[in-house]
Amino acid sequence: MILSSAIRRLAAVAGVATAGLAGAALVPAPASPLPTVTVYKSPTCGCCTKWIAHLRSAGFTVVAHDTDDLNGVQSTFGVPFRLGSCHTAKVGKYVIEGHVPADLIQKLLTEQPRVVGLAVPGMVTGSPGMEGPGAEAYDVVAWDRAGKTTVYAHRQP
Numbered sequence: 001m002i003l004s005s006a007i008r009r010l011a012a013v014a015g016v017a018t019a020g021l022a023g024a025a026l027v028p029a030p031a032s033p034l035p036t037v038t039v040y041k042s043p044t045c046g047c048c049t050k051w052i053a054h055l056r057s058a059g060f061t062v063v064a065h066d067t068d069d070l071n072g073v074q075s076t077f078g079v080p081f082r083l084g085s086c087h088t089a090k091v092g093k094y095v096i097e098g099h100v101p102a103d104l105i106q107k108l109l110t111e112q113p114r115v116v117g118l119a120v121p122g123m124v125t126g127s128p129g130m131e132g133p134g135a136e137a138y139d140v141v142a143w144d145r146a147g148k149t150t151v152y153a154h155r156q157p
Contacts, residue, residue, distance in 0.1 A: 035109065036061045037096070040073040041087035048087040051099050051129030058102030060091075080147045083119040094118070099127035104140050104153050115142040118152055126157045 037055055041048035043066035052062045067073060073088050074081075077095045085098025094108055095117030108118055119141050120127050126135025135157035142152040 034058075034060045034106070035092050036063055037089050037091045037105070038062075039064045039087055039089040040067050040070060042066065042068070042070060045086050047099070047123065047129045049129075050131070051087065054128040055102050055105075058106070060102065060105075078116050078145070079119065080143060080149075083121045083141060083143060083149070085119065085121060086123055098122070099124065099129050100140055101128050101155065108152075113142065115144050115152075118142055127155070 037060045039048070039052055039062055041052075041064060048064075052064055055062050070086075070088060071084075074084055074097070077088060077090065079088060079095060079097050083097050087098065089096040091105060092109060094105075094115070096105060097117060097119035099120045100118045104118060108115075120138055121141065123130055124136055124138040125132055127138055137154065137156050139151045140153040140155065141149045143149045
């Protein structure tokens with residue numbers, strides 16, 4: 001009852017009604033967990049492993065599948081050939097192609113735009129998993145079902 005009386009005193013000072021407040025006032029809303037990212041990659045690709053580590057450090061759970069048919073995976077998920085990279089992932093209803101930064105995947109999941117997914121075409125030095133000297137600026141591209149692309153974000157080295 002000490003807790004209940006403390007809540008009533010705080011509520012009185014703040015001018016808040018106390019009905020149903022004891023219990024609800026001290027329990028924060030649970031954070032929504034990030035969805036699992038399923039990655040399809042070559043069994044020998046080191047940069048893919050680094051990108052997966054980047055996602056995990058951002059809080060994503062990642063399940064990785066090695067494949068010798070990445071082109072087949074990309075075709076199945078509707079990745080336009082010109083946007084191809086060294087790994088393809090699925091998160092929720094979206095496709096992620098290449099070294100897309102984790103914060104932009106989180107933004108995509110929050111904003112829910114009408115796109116198939118995001119891509120960093122090729123293997124751009126300086127993108128997550130491709131860190132190293134000679135980092136380059138790059139675009140993160142969104143594409144729709146018709147294959148039309150737009151720049152979703154631009155990243156500087």
